[in-house]
Amino acid sequence: MWRPETEQRASERPVLRPRRLRATDTLRRMLRETDLSVNHLVHPMFVAAGSRIERPIASMPGHAQRSVDKFSAEIDEILATRIPAVILFGLPESKDVNGSEAWNPHGPVPMAIAELKRSAPDTVVIADVCLCEYTSHGHCGVLDASQGVDNDATLPLLAQAAVAYAEAGADIVAPSAMMDGQVAAIRWALDAAGHGGVAILAYAAKFASAFYGPFREAAGSAPAFGDRRPYQLDPANRREALREVSLDVDEGADMVMVKPAGPYLDIIRQVRDRTSLPVAAYQVSGEYAMLKAAAERGWIDERRAAMESLVGIRRAGADVIITYYAKEAARWMEDGLRP
Numbered sequence: 627m628w629r630p631e632t633e634q635r636a637s638e639r640p641v642l643r644p645r646r647l648r649a650t651d652t653l654r655r656m657l658r659e660t661d662l663s664v665n666h667l668v669h670p671m672f673v674a675a676g677s678r679i680e681r682p683i684a685s686m687p688g689h690a691q692r693s694v695d696k697f698s699a700e701i702d703e704i705l706a707t708r709i710p711a712v713i714l715f716g717l718p719e720s721k722d723v724n725g726s727e728a729w730n731p732h733g734p735v736p737m738a739i740a741e742l743k744r745s746a747p748d749t750v751v752i753a754d755v756c757l758c759e760y761t762s763h764g765h766c767g768v769l770d771a772s773q774g775v776d777n778d779a780t781l782p783l784l785a786q787a788a789v790a791y792a793e794a795g796a797d798i799v800a801p802s803a804m805m806d807g808q809v810a811a812i813r814w815a816l817d818a819a820g821h822g823g824v825a826i827l828a829y830a831a832k833f834a835s836a837f838y839g840p841f842r843e844a845a846g847s848a849p850a851f852g853d854r855r856p857y858q859l860d861p862a863n864r865r866e867a868l869r870e871v872s873l874d875v876d877e878g879a880d881m882v883m884v885k886p887a888g889p890y891l892d893i894i895r896q897v898r899d900r901t902s903l904p905v906a907a908y909q910v911s912g913e914y915a916m917l918k919a920a921a922e923r924g925w926i927d928e929r930r931a932a933m934e935s936l937v938g939i940r941r942a943g944a945d946v947i948i949t950y951y952a953k954e955a956a957r958w959m960e961d962g963l964r965p
């Protein structure tokens with residue numbers, strides 16, 4: 627006789643057996659709730675000004691700073707694995723207080739965009755828009771008299787950078803400076819410059835995270851003094867993150883991002899449930915470096931752990947994942963590996 631689960635006593639044989647549906651690989655494949663495919667992955671690239679540069683990034687094995695003339699092997703791999711998109715970060719020739727190389731049309735990012743559009747025209751090119759890689763002080767905007775970041779003075783500079791990347795052929799610009807009003811300022815500038823078709827992926831909920839450590843080595847963007855807590859989100863704040871997302875949606879974002887990913891899966895889920903826009907999540911440099919470091923020591927099975935981290939981000943609700951594992955994950959999936 628059937629009885630509700632709650633009435634079943636521990637001493638009895640169980641009636642309800644979820645294990646039945648896990649018995650074979652085919653059953654598991656049929657009933658898997660979350661899928662992960664190459665279509666969901668975005669590959670980050672660090673573009674150096676100059677030529678014949680290929681500097682491996684020690685804390686991010688498999689990644690390097692490269693000048694545009696050293697792109698071809700990477701582009702071949704992206705095409706071979708069918709990764710749909712890349713996101714670009716620039717390492718300029720020189721830095722100044724205003725980060726003016728950020729909007730130099732001959733700077734590393736516009737050059738990289740042009741090269742990608744020439745040799746891989748179907749690949750979606752996303753350009754990160756921030757000043758931290760371009761300012762001598764390493765902050766994400768220009769400074770005011772008291773060495774704080776001047777929000778409103780930074781907006782036109784971010785807008786100018788976004789227009790330069792659109793001009794070079796970027797499909798999507800991704801403002802990551804966490805300045806108030808940056809999405810609206812960029813949308814307005816893009817439209818005014820005739821780039822109404824260029825989309826904005828807003829780093830909407832970007833937390834002041836220790837997990838950006840390796841990126842700051844990779845992009846040479848560590849702040850010279852202070853930290854980013856006056857503009858990035860407090861890791862403890864969920865409601866504030868949701869507010870940031872809704873403001874960016876109101877300002878005209880086409881997609882919103884949560885960053886980092888792993889420690890913020892609850893935020894990804896809540897953003898997914900509150901907006902109908904596509905949601906991106908950024909598995910950041912420190913998340914990658916931790917997996918790589920543990921794998922190097924033989925402490926975890928890298929493929930399984932990395933794929934589990936990615937499917938977890940998808941399960942939380944991300945449509946798209948920016949990850950330093952993009953190429954490797956794409957190859958593992960080609961080999962038939964599933965998380």
Ligand code: PBG
Binds near residue numbers: 838
């Ligand atoms: C800012 C930016 C950062 C990252 C992406 N865009 C760094 C920061 O805010 O310090 C971090 C990405 C990563 O850690 O992988 N331009």
